[in-house]
Amino acid sequence: MSGCSRNEWMTVAAARLLRDKSVCFVGIGLPSAACNLARLTHAPGLVLIYESGTIGTRPQVLPLSIGDGELAETAAYVVPLPEVFSYYLQAGRVDIGFLGAAQIDRYGNLNSTVIGPYDLPTTRLPGAGGAPEIALHARQVFVMAKASKRSFVERLDFCTSAGYLDGYGARARGGAPGGGPRAVITDFGMLAPHPQTDELQLVALFADASVEEACAAVGWPLALADAIDTIAPPTPHELDTLRALFARTREAHACPVHLPLAPEGLP
Protein backbone atom coordinates (compact mmCIF):
# COMPACT_ATOMS: atom_id res chain seq x y z
CA MET A 1 0.00 0.00 0.00
CA SER A 2 1.35 3.40 -0.91
CA GLY A 3 1.03 6.42 1.34
CA CYS A 4 2.11 4.83 4.59
CA SER A 5 4.86 6.41 6.68
CA ARG A 6 8.13 4.66 7.51
CA ASN A 7 7.01 4.67 11.17
CA GLU A 8 3.92 2.72 10.19
CA TRP A 9 5.95 0.38 8.02
CA MET A 10 8.40 -0.25 10.90
CA THR A 11 5.53 -0.96 13.27
CA VAL A 12 3.89 -3.39 10.86
CA ALA A 13 7.22 -5.13 10.13
CA ALA A 14 7.84 -5.60 13.86
CA ALA A 15 4.29 -6.84 14.46
CA ARG A 16 4.71 -9.52 11.79
CA LEU A 17 7.68 -10.98 13.69
CA LEU A 18 5.44 -11.84 16.64
CA ARG A 19 3.93 -15.32 16.67
CA ASP A 20 0.60 -15.95 18.34
CA LYS A 21 0.79 -16.98 22.02
CA SER A 22 4.32 -15.64 22.45
CA VAL A 23 5.05 -13.87 25.73
CA CYS A 24 6.31 -10.33 25.04
CA PHE A 25 7.93 -7.88 27.42
CA VAL A 26 6.83 -4.53 25.99
CA GLY A 27 8.22 -1.01 26.19
CA ILE A 28 6.48 2.28 25.47
CA GLY A 29 6.40 3.82 22.00
CA LEU A 30 6.82 1.91 18.73
CA PRO A 31 7.17 -1.50 20.47
CA SER A 32 3.88 -1.00 22.30
CA ALA A 33 2.18 -0.10 19.01
CA ALA A 34 3.73 -3.11 17.24
CA CYS A 35 2.73 -5.60 19.94
CA ASN A 36 -0.83 -4.35 20.12
CA LEU A 37 -1.12 -4.32 16.33
CA ALA A 38 -0.04 -7.97 16.28
CA ARG A 39 -2.57 -8.77 19.01
CA LEU A 40 -5.33 -7.05 17.02
CA THR A 41 -4.43 -8.81 13.74
CA HIS A 42 -2.70 -12.19 13.41
CA ALA A 43 -1.75 -12.92 17.05
CA PRO A 44 -4.82 -12.59 19.31
CA GLY A 45 -3.25 -14.85 21.92
CA LEU A 46 -0.10 -12.76 22.33
CA VAL A 47 0.66 -12.25 26.03
CA LEU A 48 1.84 -8.71 26.76
CA ILE A 49 3.79 -7.92 29.92
CA TYR A 50 4.60 -4.32 30.82
CA GLU A 51 7.28 -3.82 33.47
CA SER A 52 4.82 -2.04 35.76
CA GLY A 53 3.53 -5.53 36.59
CA THR A 54 0.54 -5.83 34.25
CA ILE A 55 0.43 -9.30 32.71
CA GLY A 56 -1.76 -10.42 29.80
CA THR A 57 -2.92 -6.86 29.23
CA ARG A 58 -5.20 -6.02 26.27
CA PRO A 59 -5.35 -2.23 26.13
CA GLN A 60 -7.97 -0.60 23.90
CA VAL A 61 -5.73 2.45 23.50
CA LEU A 62 -1.97 2.82 23.65
CA PRO A 63 -0.64 3.97 27.02
CA LEU A 64 1.41 7.16 27.35
CA SER A 65 3.33 5.72 30.30
CA ILE A 66 4.33 2.20 31.25
CA GLY A 67 1.90 2.35 34.17
CA ASP A 68 -1.26 3.93 32.71
CA GLY A 69 -4.48 2.75 34.33
CA GLU A 70 -5.59 1.28 30.98
CA LEU A 71 -2.88 -1.39 31.29
CA ALA A 72 -4.03 -2.47 34.74
CA GLU A 73 -7.74 -2.37 33.98
CA THR A 74 -7.34 -4.63 30.92
CA ALA A 75 -4.74 -6.99 32.42
CA ALA A 76 -5.32 -10.64 33.24
CA TYR A 77 -3.62 -9.87 36.55
CA VAL A 78 -1.26 -7.35 38.13
CA VAL A 79 1.79 -8.35 40.18
CA PRO A 80 4.39 -6.37 42.15
CA LEU A 81 7.29 -5.20 40.00
CA PRO A 82 9.96 -7.38 41.67
CA GLU A 83 7.94 -10.46 40.62
CA VAL A 84 7.94 -9.40 36.97
CA PHE A 85 11.70 -9.18 36.93
CA SER A 86 12.53 -12.19 39.09
CA TYR A 87 9.74 -14.78 38.61
CA TYR A 88 9.00 -14.03 34.95
CA LEU A 89 11.95 -12.38 33.16
CA GLN A 90 14.89 -13.83 35.10
CA ALA A 91 13.18 -17.21 35.34
CA GLY A 92 13.16 -17.48 31.56
CA ARG A 93 9.42 -17.03 31.06
CA VAL A 94 9.64 -14.24 28.47
CA ASP A 95 9.94 -15.13 24.77
CA ILE A 96 10.49 -11.69 23.28
CA GLY A 97 11.80 -8.45 24.70
CA PHE A 98 11.50 -5.19 22.78
CA LEU A 99 14.14 -2.53 23.28
CA GLY A 100 14.92 0.90 21.90
CA ALA A 101 18.06 2.97 22.47
CA ALA A 102 19.77 6.24 21.68
CA GLN A 103 22.79 4.34 20.29
CA ILE A 104 23.36 0.86 18.89
CA ASP A 105 26.60 -0.65 17.63
CA ARG A 106 27.29 -3.34 15.02
CA TYR A 107 26.93 -6.13 17.60
CA GLY A 108 23.58 -4.90 18.87
CA ASN A 109 24.90 -3.47 22.14
CA LEU A 110 22.71 -0.55 23.27
CA ASN A 111 23.19 2.78 25.02
CA SER A 112 20.34 4.57 26.78
CA THR A 113 22.44 6.13 29.57
CA VAL A 114 24.64 9.05 28.47
CA ILE A 115 26.11 10.81 25.44
CA GLY A 116 29.63 11.90 26.36
CA PRO A 117 31.55 10.83 29.47
CA TYR A 118 29.50 9.30 32.29
CA ASP A 119 30.65 11.74 34.96
CA LEU A 120 30.09 14.87 32.87
CA PRO A 121 27.76 13.95 30.03
CA THR A 122 26.77 16.29 27.24
CA THR A 123 23.37 14.59 27.28
CA ARG A 124 22.06 12.68 30.25
CA LEU A 125 19.58 10.09 28.93
CA PRO A 126 16.93 8.38 31.12
CA GLY A 127 19.10 5.32 31.85
CA ALA A 128 18.66 1.58 32.03
CA GLY A 129 15.17 0.84 33.33
CA GLY A 130 14.41 -2.78 32.57
CA ALA A 131 16.70 -2.98 29.53
CA PRO A 132 19.88 -4.70 30.85
CA GLU A 133 17.99 -7.72 32.15
CA ILE A 134 15.53 -7.84 29.24
CA ALA A 135 18.59 -7.93 26.95
CA LEU A 136 20.11 -10.68 29.09
CA HIS A 137 17.13 -12.98 29.67
CA ALA A 138 14.51 -12.69 26.91
CA ARG A 139 14.76 -15.63 24.49
CA GLN A 140 14.92 -13.14 21.65
CA VAL A 141 15.33 -9.37 21.63
CA PHE A 142 13.89 -7.15 18.91
CA VAL A 143 15.32 -3.65 18.72
CA MET A 144 13.36 -0.79 17.19
CA ALA A 145 15.34 2.36 16.41
CA LYS A 146 15.53 4.97 13.69
CA ALA A 147 18.87 4.94 11.90
CA SER A 148 21.32 7.81 11.59
CA LYS A 149 25.08 8.12 11.92
CA ARG A 150 24.47 9.54 15.42
CA SER A 151 22.41 6.56 16.57
CA PHE A 152 23.95 3.62 14.65
CA VAL A 153 27.52 4.18 15.79
CA GLU A 154 30.97 2.66 15.49
CA ARG A 155 31.46 2.91 19.25
CA LEU A 156 28.91 3.38 22.05
CA ASP A 157 29.47 6.16 24.59
CA PHE A 158 28.15 3.74 27.24
CA CYS A 159 26.93 0.15 27.15
CA THR A 160 23.58 -0.03 28.96
CA SER A 161 22.43 -3.38 27.56
CA ALA A 162 24.50 -6.17 26.12
CA GLY A 163 23.90 -7.47 22.63
CA TYR A 164 26.60 -9.72 21.21
CA LEU A 165 29.40 -7.81 23.02
CA ASP A 166 32.49 -8.10 20.75
CA GLY A 167 30.86 -10.69 18.51
CA TYR A 168 32.21 -14.08 17.41
CA GLY A 169 30.31 -15.93 20.15
CA ALA A 170 31.35 -13.66 23.05
CA ARG A 171 27.78 -13.41 24.32
CA ALA A 172 27.22 -17.17 24.32
CA ARG A 173 30.61 -17.82 25.98
CA GLY A 174 29.66 -15.33 28.72
CA GLY A 175 26.70 -17.53 29.60
CA ALA A 176 23.88 -15.10 28.78
CA PRO A 177 20.65 -17.11 29.07
CA GLY A 178 18.76 -15.26 26.32
CA GLY A 179 19.45 -15.29 22.60
CA GLY A 180 20.26 -11.60 22.18
CA PRO A 181 19.12 -9.16 19.49
CA ARG A 182 17.75 -11.34 16.70
CA ALA A 183 16.34 -8.42 14.69
CA VAL A 184 16.81 -4.66 14.48
CA ILE A 185 13.81 -3.01 12.85
CA THR A 186 14.71 0.40 11.56
CA ASP A 187 13.36 2.96 9.11
CA PHE A 188 14.92 1.45 6.00
CA GLY A 189 14.30 -2.20 6.83
CA MET A 190 15.83 -4.85 9.05
CA LEU A 191 19.24 -5.99 10.31
CA ALA A 192 20.01 -9.38 11.83
CA PRO A 193 23.19 -10.93 13.26
CA HIS A 194 25.51 -12.95 11.04
CA PRO A 195 25.46 -16.59 12.24
CA GLN A 196 29.25 -16.74 12.81
CA THR A 197 30.44 -13.20 13.53
CA ASP A 198 27.25 -11.93 15.26
CA GLU A 199 27.68 -8.66 13.32
CA LEU A 200 24.42 -7.03 12.31
CA GLN A 201 23.92 -7.18 8.57
CA LEU A 202 21.27 -5.90 6.23
CA VAL A 203 18.76 -8.70 5.68
CA ALA A 204 15.67 -6.90 4.44
CA LEU A 205 14.61 -3.57 2.97
CA PHE A 206 11.25 -1.84 2.73
CA ALA A 207 10.08 -1.95 -0.88
CA ASP A 208 10.81 1.75 -1.39
CA ALA A 209 14.23 1.77 0.34
CA SER A 210 17.65 1.07 -1.19
CA VAL A 211 20.96 -0.47 -0.10
CA GLU A 212 22.56 2.95 -0.61
CA GLU A 213 20.06 4.58 1.74
CA ALA A 214 20.73 1.88 4.36
CA CYS A 215 24.53 2.22 4.13
CA ALA A 216 24.31 6.02 4.34
CA ALA A 217 22.23 5.84 7.53
CA VAL A 218 24.61 3.56 9.44
CA GLY A 219 27.79 4.77 11.14
CA TRP A 220 29.85 1.65 10.39
CA PRO A 221 30.51 -0.12 7.09
CA LEU A 222 27.25 -2.04 6.87
CA ALA A 223 27.60 -5.70 5.92
CA LEU A 224 25.05 -7.09 3.48
CA ALA A 225 23.47 -10.52 3.76
CA ASP A 226 23.88 -12.86 0.78
CA ALA A 227 20.22 -12.36 -0.02
CA ILE A 228 18.34 -9.21 0.93
CA ASP A 229 14.58 -9.67 1.27
CA THR A 230 11.95 -7.12 0.50
CA ILE A 231 9.50 -6.35 3.31
CA ALA A 232 6.03 -6.21 1.82
CA PRO A 233 4.14 -2.97 2.40
CA PRO A 234 1.42 -2.91 5.06
CA THR A 235 -1.79 -4.54 3.92
CA PRO A 236 -4.96 -2.43 4.05
CA HIS A 237 -6.09 -4.44 7.08
CA GLU A 238 -2.82 -3.88 8.95
CA LEU A 239 -2.78 -0.19 8.17
CA ASP A 240 -6.46 0.34 9.00
CA THR A 241 -6.05 -1.50 12.30
CA LEU A 242 -2.95 0.51 13.22
CA ARG A 243 -4.49 3.86 12.29
CA ALA A 244 -7.68 3.05 14.19
CA LEU A 245 -5.57 2.19 17.24
CA PHE A 246 -3.80 5.55 17.02
CA ALA A 247 -7.08 7.38 16.46
CA ARG A 248 -8.62 5.77 19.58
CA THR A 249 -5.47 6.64 21.49
CA ARG A 250 -5.54 10.31 20.44
CA GLU A 251 -9.19 10.58 21.37
CA ALA A 252 -8.66 8.99 24.78
CA HIS A 253 -5.63 11.14 25.58
CA ALA A 254 -7.52 14.30 24.60
CA CYS A 255 -10.22 13.67 27.26
CA PRO A 256 -9.79 16.26 30.01
CA VAL A 257 -8.92 14.90 33.44
CA HIS A 258 -10.86 16.25 36.39
CA LEU A 259 -8.71 17.41 39.26
CA PRO A 260 -9.23 15.24 42.34
CA LEU A 261 -10.69 18.11 44.33
CA ALA A 262 -13.62 17.33 46.62
CA PRO A 263 -15.99 20.22 47.39
CA GLU A 264 -15.08 22.20 50.50
CA GLY A 265 -16.31 20.60 53.69
CA LEU A 266 -16.40 17.04 52.41
CA PRO A 267 -13.79 14.54 53.57
Added chain:
Amino acid sequence: MFFSLADAIHDYITDGASVALEGFTHLIPFAAGHEIIRQRKRGLHLIRMTPDLVYDQMIGMGCARKLTFSWGGNPGVGSLHRLRDAVEHQWPNPLELDEHSHAGMAAAFCAGAARLPFGTLRGYAGTDLPARNPNIRSVTCPFTGESLAAVPAINPDVTILHAQRADREGNVAIEGILGAAREAALAAHTLIVTVEELVEELPPAMNAIVLPHWIVTAVVHCPGGAYPSYARGHYTRDNSFYQRWDTVARERDDFLAWMEQHVLRTSDHRAFLTGLTRADG
Protein backbone atom coordinates in the same frame (compact mmCIF):
# COMPACT_ATOMS: atom_id res chain seq x y z
CA MET B 1 -0.51 7.66 64.06
CA PHE B 2 -2.72 10.25 62.30
CA PHE B 3 -0.96 13.42 61.24
CA SER B 4 -1.42 16.44 59.06
CA LEU B 5 0.95 16.26 56.09
CA ALA B 6 2.89 19.30 57.28
CA ASP B 7 3.42 17.74 60.73
CA ALA B 8 4.44 14.35 59.33
CA ILE B 9 7.06 15.90 57.04
CA HIS B 10 8.24 18.25 59.79
CA ASP B 11 8.53 15.52 62.40
CA TYR B 12 10.05 12.70 60.32
CA ILE B 13 12.09 14.18 57.46
CA THR B 14 15.39 15.63 58.64
CA ASP B 15 17.94 17.36 56.42
CA GLY B 16 20.37 14.79 55.02
CA ALA B 17 17.99 11.82 55.42
CA SER B 18 17.58 9.06 52.84
CA VAL B 19 14.02 9.23 51.58
CA ALA B 20 12.11 6.99 49.16
CA LEU B 21 8.86 8.28 47.67
CA GLU B 22 7.74 5.13 45.85
CA GLY B 23 4.84 4.18 43.59
CA PHE B 24 5.42 3.16 39.98
CA THR B 25 3.65 5.69 37.73
CA HIS B 26 0.57 4.97 39.87
CA LEU B 27 0.18 6.37 43.43
CA ILE B 28 3.19 8.69 43.36
CA PRO B 29 3.10 10.76 46.57
CA PHE B 30 3.23 14.21 44.94
CA ALA B 31 1.58 16.02 47.85
CA ALA B 32 4.32 14.79 50.20
CA GLY B 33 7.03 15.83 47.71
CA HIS B 34 5.55 19.31 47.52
CA GLU B 35 5.43 19.60 51.30
CA ILE B 36 9.12 18.61 51.49
CA ILE B 37 9.81 21.44 49.02
CA ARG B 38 7.69 23.90 51.04
CA GLN B 39 9.57 23.05 54.22
CA ARG B 40 12.86 23.55 52.31
CA LYS B 41 14.44 20.26 53.35
CA ARG B 42 18.04 20.02 52.16
CA GLY B 43 20.75 17.43 51.48
CA LEU B 44 18.34 14.54 50.98
CA HIS B 45 19.40 11.23 49.50
CA LEU B 46 16.43 10.59 47.21
CA ILE B 47 15.59 6.99 46.30
CA ARG B 48 13.07 6.02 43.60
CA MET B 49 13.11 3.58 40.68
CA THR B 50 11.64 6.21 38.37
CA PRO B 51 12.35 9.73 39.66
CA ASP B 52 9.38 11.06 37.65
CA LEU B 53 8.17 14.65 37.91
CA VAL B 54 8.10 14.56 41.72
CA TYR B 55 11.90 14.22 41.97
CA ASP B 56 12.46 16.54 39.00
CA GLN B 57 10.71 19.15 41.16
CA MET B 58 12.57 18.29 44.36
CA ILE B 59 15.98 18.20 42.60
CA GLY B 60 15.32 21.49 40.81
CA MET B 61 14.30 23.11 44.11
CA GLY B 62 17.58 22.09 45.74
CA CYS B 63 16.36 19.39 48.13
CA ALA B 64 18.71 16.60 46.96
CA ARG B 65 22.40 15.73 47.22
CA LYS B 66 22.18 12.15 45.94
CA LEU B 67 19.84 10.09 43.77
CA THR B 68 19.44 6.31 43.74
CA PHE B 69 17.39 5.41 40.65
CA SER B 70 16.97 3.12 37.67
CA TRP B 71 15.11 5.14 34.99
CA GLY B 72 15.06 8.92 34.97
CA GLY B 73 12.76 10.11 32.19
CA ASN B 74 9.34 11.72 31.80
CA PRO B 75 7.37 8.59 30.85
CA GLY B 76 6.21 8.68 27.24
CA VAL B 77 7.28 12.32 26.92
CA GLY B 78 11.09 12.60 27.12
CA SER B 79 13.62 14.10 29.51
CA LEU B 80 13.40 15.21 33.10
CA HIS B 81 14.98 18.60 32.44
CA ARG B 82 15.75 19.47 36.08
CA LEU B 83 17.44 16.10 36.66
CA ARG B 84 19.43 16.61 33.46
CA ASP B 85 20.45 20.13 34.49
CA ALA B 86 21.66 18.84 37.85
CA VAL B 87 23.76 16.09 36.22
CA GLU B 88 24.97 18.05 33.20
CA HIS B 89 25.51 21.47 34.85
CA GLN B 90 25.35 20.83 38.63
CA TRP B 91 22.35 23.17 38.94
CA PRO B 92 21.16 24.09 41.50
CA ASN B 93 23.81 21.88 43.13
CA PRO B 94 25.82 18.75 42.29
CA LEU B 95 23.90 15.49 42.39
CA GLU B 96 25.64 12.22 43.19
CA LEU B 97 24.19 9.29 41.21
CA ASP B 98 23.74 5.72 42.43
CA GLU B 99 22.43 4.24 39.20
CA HIS B 100 20.87 0.80 38.75
CA SER B 101 18.60 -1.21 36.49
CA HIS B 102 15.00 -1.86 37.52
CA ALA B 103 15.84 -5.50 38.31
CA GLY B 104 18.82 -4.45 40.43
CA MET B 105 16.87 -1.88 42.37
CA ALA B 106 13.98 -4.30 42.89
CA ALA B 107 16.45 -6.82 44.33
CA ALA B 108 17.89 -4.13 46.62
CA PHE B 109 14.42 -3.20 47.93
CA CYS B 110 13.53 -6.88 48.47
CA ALA B 111 16.73 -7.38 50.46
CA GLY B 112 15.96 -4.24 52.47
CA ALA B 113 12.45 -5.47 53.26
CA ALA B 114 13.86 -8.81 54.44
CA ARG B 115 16.66 -7.07 56.40
CA LEU B 116 19.28 -8.96 54.42
CA PRO B 117 22.56 -7.15 53.68
CA PHE B 118 22.37 -7.45 49.90
CA GLY B 119 20.21 -8.52 47.04
CA THR B 120 21.34 -10.84 44.29
CA LEU B 121 20.29 -11.36 40.69
CA ARG B 122 21.42 -12.52 37.30
CA GLY B 123 21.87 -9.03 35.96
CA TYR B 124 24.05 -6.23 34.63
CA ALA B 125 26.13 -8.73 32.59
CA GLY B 126 28.12 -7.14 29.79
CA THR B 127 27.07 -3.59 30.71
CA ASP B 128 29.15 -0.58 31.79
CA LEU B 129 27.02 0.00 34.91
CA PRO B 130 29.20 -2.01 37.36
CA ALA B 131 32.27 -0.03 36.27
CA ARG B 132 30.48 3.23 37.12
CA ASN B 133 28.70 2.20 40.31
CA PRO B 134 30.73 0.59 43.13
CA ASN B 135 27.38 -0.54 44.59
CA ILE B 136 27.08 -3.12 41.81
CA ARG B 137 29.38 -6.03 42.61
CA SER B 138 29.38 -9.79 42.23
CA VAL B 139 29.07 -12.70 44.62
CA THR B 140 29.84 -16.37 44.10
CA CYS B 141 27.09 -18.87 44.82
CA PRO B 142 28.42 -21.18 47.60
CA PHE B 143 26.54 -24.13 46.12
CA THR B 144 27.15 -23.90 42.38
CA GLY B 145 30.08 -21.50 42.05
CA GLU B 146 28.03 -19.29 39.73
CA SER B 147 28.90 -15.59 39.77
CA LEU B 148 25.84 -13.42 40.46
CA ALA B 149 25.35 -9.66 40.60
CA ALA B 150 25.00 -8.22 44.10
CA VAL B 151 23.58 -4.88 45.23
CA PRO B 152 23.46 -3.55 48.80
CA ALA B 153 20.05 -3.59 50.47
CA ILE B 154 18.13 -0.33 50.35
CA ASN B 155 16.80 0.67 53.77
CA PRO B 156 15.55 4.26 53.52
CA ASP B 157 15.38 6.35 56.67
CA VAL B 158 11.88 7.24 55.51
CA THR B 159 9.64 5.76 52.84
CA ILE B 160 6.57 7.72 51.78
CA LEU B 161 3.72 6.08 49.85
CA HIS B 162 0.32 7.15 48.66
CA ALA B 163 -2.49 4.58 48.98
CA GLN B 164 -6.23 4.35 48.48
CA ARG B 165 -7.27 3.84 52.08
CA ALA B 166 -6.40 3.30 55.72
CA ASP B 167 -8.58 2.21 58.60
CA ARG B 168 -8.85 3.63 62.12
CA GLU B 169 -6.01 1.44 63.37
CA GLY B 170 -3.68 2.61 60.60
CA ASN B 171 -3.74 -0.49 58.42
CA VAL B 172 -3.20 0.57 54.81
CA ALA B 173 -4.65 -1.09 51.70
CA ILE B 174 -3.24 -0.57 48.19
CA GLU B 175 -4.66 -1.81 44.90
CA GLY B 176 -3.62 -1.53 41.26
CA ILE B 177 -0.11 -1.12 39.88
CA LEU B 178 2.26 -1.45 42.83
CA GLY B 179 5.79 -1.17 41.51
CA ALA B 180 8.10 -1.81 44.46
CA ALA B 181 5.90 0.09 46.92
CA ARG B 182 5.38 -2.84 49.29
CA GLU B 183 9.10 -3.65 49.40
CA ALA B 184 10.07 0.03 49.88
CA ALA B 185 7.58 0.27 52.74
CA LEU B 186 8.87 -2.84 54.50
CA ALA B 187 12.49 -1.76 53.95
CA ALA B 188 12.06 1.63 55.64
CA HIS B 189 12.88 2.65 59.19
CA THR B 190 9.97 5.11 59.16
CA LEU B 191 6.90 4.75 56.92
CA ILE B 192 4.57 7.63 56.10
CA VAL B 193 1.46 6.89 54.03
CA THR B 194 -0.85 9.50 52.56
CA VAL B 195 -4.30 8.11 51.70
CA GLU B 196 -7.31 9.05 49.62
CA GLU B 197 -9.76 8.04 52.32
CA LEU B 198 -10.00 6.93 55.93
CA VAL B 199 -12.47 4.14 56.59
CA GLU B 200 -13.74 2.46 59.74
CA GLU B 201 -12.66 -0.96 58.54
CA LEU B 202 -10.85 -2.26 55.46
CA PRO B 203 -12.97 -4.67 53.41
CA PRO B 204 -11.83 -8.27 53.91
CA ALA B 205 -9.51 -9.30 51.08
CA MET B 206 -7.44 -12.38 51.68
CA ASN B 207 -4.59 -11.77 49.22
CA ALA B 208 -4.73 -8.00 49.08
CA ILE B 209 -1.73 -5.79 49.58
CA VAL B 210 -2.01 -4.53 53.15
CA LEU B 211 0.62 -2.70 55.16
CA PRO B 212 -0.23 -3.55 58.77
CA HIS B 213 -0.50 -0.80 61.38
CA TRP B 214 2.64 -1.84 63.26
CA ILE B 215 4.89 -1.06 60.30
CA VAL B 216 3.15 2.25 59.52
CA THR B 217 4.56 5.24 61.41
CA ALA B 218 2.19 7.94 60.20
CA VAL B 219 -1.05 8.06 58.22
CA VAL B 220 -2.07 11.31 56.52
CA HIS B 221 -5.51 11.86 55.01
CA CYS B 222 -4.68 13.60 51.73
CA PRO B 223 -7.29 13.30 48.95
CA GLY B 224 -5.77 13.84 45.51
CA GLY B 225 -2.32 13.33 47.00
CA ALA B 226 -1.02 11.41 43.98
CA TYR B 227 -2.05 13.99 41.37
CA PRO B 228 -0.83 14.40 38.57
CA SER B 229 -0.14 10.65 38.80
CA TYR B 230 -3.24 8.70 39.75
CA ALA B 231 -5.08 6.63 42.31
CA ARG B 232 -7.05 3.74 40.85
CA GLY B 233 -10.71 4.02 41.78
CA HIS B 234 -10.38 7.74 42.52
CA TYR B 235 -8.88 9.64 39.56
CA THR B 236 -6.91 8.97 36.40
CA ARG B 237 -3.38 9.97 35.44
CA ASP B 238 -3.25 13.49 34.01
CA ASN B 239 -1.18 12.66 30.95
CA SER B 240 -1.54 16.22 29.66
CA PHE B 241 0.11 17.55 32.83
CA TYR B 242 3.10 15.28 32.13
CA GLN B 243 3.23 16.61 28.56
CA ARG B 244 3.00 20.25 29.71
CA TRP B 245 5.74 19.65 32.30
CA ASP B 246 8.22 19.27 29.44
CA THR B 247 7.75 22.99 28.70
CA VAL B 248 7.45 24.14 32.32
CA ALA B 249 10.70 22.46 33.40
CA ARG B 250 12.83 23.11 30.31
CA GLU B 251 14.19 26.51 31.43
CA ARG B 252 15.30 27.35 34.97
CA ASP B 253 13.35 30.61 35.23
CA ASP B 254 10.08 29.13 34.00
CA PHE B 255 10.50 26.22 36.38
CA LEU B 256 11.23 28.44 39.39
CA ALA B 257 8.29 30.72 38.61
CA TRP B 258 5.94 27.73 38.36
CA MET B 259 7.19 26.22 41.62
CA GLU B 260 6.94 29.58 43.37
CA GLN B 261 3.36 30.11 42.24
CA HIS B 262 2.02 26.59 42.61
CA VAL B 263 3.99 25.04 45.47
CA LEU B 264 5.85 27.57 47.63
CA ARG B 265 2.93 30.03 47.71
CA THR B 266 0.25 27.43 48.36
CA SER B 267 -0.34 26.35 51.94
CA ASP B 268 -1.18 22.72 51.29
CA HIS B 269 -2.17 20.19 48.63
CA ARG B 270 -5.77 21.35 48.50
CA ALA B 271 -4.57 24.87 47.78
CA PHE B 272 -2.20 23.47 45.14
CA LEU B 273 -5.07 21.69 43.37
CA THR B 274 -7.36 24.71 43.69
CA GLY B 275 -4.62 26.87 42.18
CA LEU B 276 -4.39 24.58 39.16
CA THR B 277 -8.09 25.00 38.47
CA ARG B 278 -7.51 28.74 38.23
CA ALA B 279 -4.29 28.68 36.22
CA ASP B 280 -3.43 27.15 32.89
CA GLY B 281 -1.27 24.68 34.81
